[in-house]
Amino acid sequence: MIVGIKDSLKLFGISVMVCCAVTVCNLFLNFDLDLRAIACFVENMEALAFYDALRMTTKVVCGVTGACLAATTVVMLVFYIKHYIDRHAREIGILKALGYSDLKIAKGFSVFGLNIFLGCLLGYLLSLLLMPMFYEKQNVGNFLPNLSIKIHWLLFLPLVLLPALAFGAIAVGYSLRKLNQSCVNLLKGIEKVKGKNRAGKDRADFVSEMRSSVLRSRKVLVFFIFFSSFIFSDTILMSVSMRDIASDMMGIMIFLIGVVLAFTTLYIAVSSVIRSNQKSVAMMRVFGYDAAACKRAVLDGYRPASYLGFAVGAVYQHAMLRIMVEVVFAGVEGVPEYEFFGERGPFRKLTEATTLYFPTKTANPWPPN
Amino acid sequence: MIEIKNLTKYYGTGEARFKVLDGISVRIEAGESIVLLGASGSGKSTFLNVISGLETLDEGSVAYDGKRLETMSEKELTAFRRDHTAFIFQQYYLLPHLNVEKNVKMGADLDHNKDFLPLLEAVGLAEKRKKFPAELSGGEQQRVAIARALAKHPKVLFLDEPTGALDEKTGRLVLDYILQLQAKQGFTMIMVTHNANIAETADRILRMNSGKIVSDTLNPRKKTAYEIGW
Numbered sequence: 001m002i003v004g005i006k007d008s009l010k011l012f013g014i015s016v017m018v019c020c021a022v023t024v025c026n027l028f029l030n031f032d033l034d035l036r037a038i039a040c041f042v043e044n045m046e047a048l049a050f051y052d053a054l055r056m057t058t059k060v061v062c063g064v065t066g067a068c069l070a071a072t073t074v075v076m077l078v079f080y081i082k083h084y085i086d087r088h089a090r091e092i093g094i095l096k097a098l099g100y101s102d103l104k105i106a107k108g109f110s111v112f113g114l115n116i117f118l119g120c121l122l123g124y125l126l127s128l129l130l131m132p133m134f135y136e137k138q139n140v141g142n143f144l145p146n147l148s149i150k151i152h153w154l155l156f157l158p159l160v161l162l163p164a165l166a167f168g169a170i171a172v173g174y175s176l177r178k179l180n181q182s183c184v185n186l187l188k189g190i191e192k193v194k195g196k197n198r199a200g201k202d203r204a205d206f207v208s209e210m211r212s213s214v215l216r217s218r219k220v221l222v223f224f225i226f227f228s229s230f231i232f233s234d235t236i237l238m239s240v241s242m243r244d245i246a247s248d249m250m251g252i253m254i255f256l257i258g259v260v261l262a263f264t265t266l267y268i269a270v271s272s273v274i275r276s277n278q279k280s281v282a283m284m285r286v287f288g289y290d291a292a293a294c295k296r297a298v299l300d301g302y303r304p305a306s307y308l309g310f311a312v313g314a315v316y317q318h319a320m321l322r323i324m325v326e327v328v329f330a331g332v333e334g335v336p337e338y339e340f341f342g343e344r345g346p347f348r349k350l351t352e353a354t355t356l357y358f359p360t361k362t363a364n365p366w367p368p369n
Numbered sequence: 370m371i372e373i374k375n376l377t378k379y380y381g382t383g384e385a386r387f388k389v390l391d392g393i394s395v396r397i398e399a400g401e402s403i404v405l406l407g408a409s410g411s412g413k414s415t416f417l418n419v420i421s422g423l424e425t426l427d428e429g430s431v432a433y434d435g436k437r438l439e440t441m442s443e444k445e446l447t448a449f450r451r452d453h454t455a456f457i458f459q460q461y462y463l464l465p466h467l468n469v470e471k472n473v474k475m476g477a478d479l480d481h482n483k484d485f486l487p488l489l490e491a492v493g494l495a496e497k498r499k500k501f502p503a504e505l506s507g508g509e510q511q512r513v514a515i516a517r518a519l520a521k522h523p524k525v526l527f528l529d530e531p532t533g534a535l536d537e538k539t540g541r542l543v544l545d546y547i548l549q550l551q552a553k554q555g556f557t558m559i560m561v562t563h564n565a566n567i568a569e570t571a572d573r574i575l576r577m578n579s580g581k582i583v584s585d586t587l588n589p590r591k592k593t594a595y596e597i598g599w
């Protein structure tokens with residue numbers, strides 16, 4: 001079949017992402033189940049406040065990581081499949097012309113479920129490894145003496161098996177939908193230019209023309225770039241303040257998840273823009289456009305989305321932290337005053353991070369292949 | 370004037386290393402129209418790519434009015450291509466997401482040429498200028514490629530089997546457009562083909578075999594695209 005295991009492994013980024021998600025979710029869910037079991041042993045007021053804050057945090061963290069990462073994974077998977085089908089339109093057209101059914105071709109895409117399975121499995125194992133350390137860090141000052149690790153194996157089902165099956169099914173379902181077009185259109189690659197590019201108004205110079213057409217031909221990428229910057233600024237801020245509010249480990253963990261998520265999204269987005277414009281860039285180079293002009297034509301259109309993502313991420317995180325400090329941790333002693341623009345505040349650190357981040361975004365698209 | 374001296378190029382490394390171009394020396398005058406003939410695999414495309422600055426050479430030199438390509442940096446080569454050359458390939462290589470007009474703009478912009486519609490008219494595509502490449506026939510796509518290449522007013526036009534993917538009728542039509550525009554604008558033209566009939570349309574015919582130029586003849590009686598066999 002045309003989608004091989006090799007193709008699916010190229011989607012390594014998605015595996016890394018679900019791996020992170022499952023690690024975090026399993027740690028917190030397991031922890032939450034153990035917490036629930038000792039609810040009746042919590043006696044004094046101080047311990048109770050601590051206990052409530054812990055349970056609140058686990059819920060928020062699980063909900064946010066689980067939902068966000070699952071949603072991103074779906075979007076990325078769907079995008080990857082769309083991109084894959086666009087790029088292999090000709091081969092798929094030939095297979096269809098030879099008499100392969102859509103279902104037969106689509107079945108091949110179920111290997112993407114394997115990516116998810118491997119990522120989840122790895123994440124699950126990683127969480128088992130981290131669990132002792134995690135419990136120790138969470139139970140600071142030994143407020144809850146009865147708390148001990150009991151591994152809830154049943155979580156394997158919803159955290160590993162179910163996602164693998166669900167994502168495999170999504171992959172097949174979506175590709176089935178995409179494959180439902182005539183052989184001739186697939187062979188000619190007509191689908192790509194119909195309608196959506198008509199609207200473009202005339203621009204002064206060719207590079208702007210090209211930039212806007214690249215942007216219009218891959219609109220989802222605008223979202224990805226936005227999302228990537230959003231996650232980056234959001235998680236950097238969150239990790240910085242988590243180190244102050246919760247623990248070092250929380251801070252580092254969130255930082256790592258953020259960086260992995262932001263960079264995999266960015267990598268998938270940028271590499272797919274570059275790959276799908278390789279021939280055009282090569283032609284521009286033949287005609288004497290320099291590398292900088294090609295870069296401007298292909299990547300610069302996404303820059304505003306990136307800036308916007310940064311800004312929205314910062315504002316969003318600022319609001320979230322305010323809520324957390326003022327509502328969730330309201331009853332807990334020793335939560336430091338939270339200062340957004342202060343000397344130690346996240347805003348300072350974000351501006352520093354930004355300068356490191358931008359060069360990676362403009363990877364040189366030349367030479368192609 | 371293009372002066373090529375002892376041009377040699379290898380492909381591959383170690384055991385698999387072989388000579389694609391074997392000490393070619395030839396002098397091409399400004400405004401000449403040249404057809405380069407040779408069997409498939411004889412090194413024609415490689416020769417074209419090297420003398421147009423798309424690929425590097427291993428030995429020898431290529432000089433345009435005394436300026437030597439092999440000494441240029443990547444940046445200088447880019448500027449050289451921008452100011453001097455244009456290319457037409459067998460596979461057209463139009464930009465799929467841009468319509469005909471904007472494809473031509475890609476060439477026109479490089480010479481600050483705002484007045485490229487007459488060129489589209491000259492290749493008979495004025496009323497298809499809002500169409501996308503996938504909506505055009507092969508012959509029409511190649512005519513867009515011609516307009517795109519000439520819109521930058523090149524001093525030298527390189528063509529690699531420009532009619533290789535077209536049937537006889539369309540091939541003649543496309544060739545006719547090329548020849549007429551060359552006669553009118555007077556740029557130097559170097560066209561690669563394996564169709565010996567097409568050679569009769571050139572001022573000068575070079576034959577290539579195994580990386581060497583084996584004959585170099587002037588053509589006393591140039592024919593038009595409709596007078597030659599196919």
Ligand SMILES: Nc1ncnc2c1ncn2[C@@H]1O[C@H](COP(=O)(O)OP(=O)(O)O)[C@@H](O)[C@H]1O
Nearest residue numbers: 380381389407408409410411412413414415416
């Ligand atoms: N990038 C390359 N790497 C290795 N060998 C090549 C490459 N390009 C062409 N060749 C080889 O060089 C020879 C000449 O190729 P080419 O110049 O394309 O011939 P022609 O255009 O006359 O058909 C052929 O044997 C071809 O296989």
Ligand SMILES: [Mg+2]
Nearest residue numbers: 413414415529
């Ligand atoms: Mg060739």
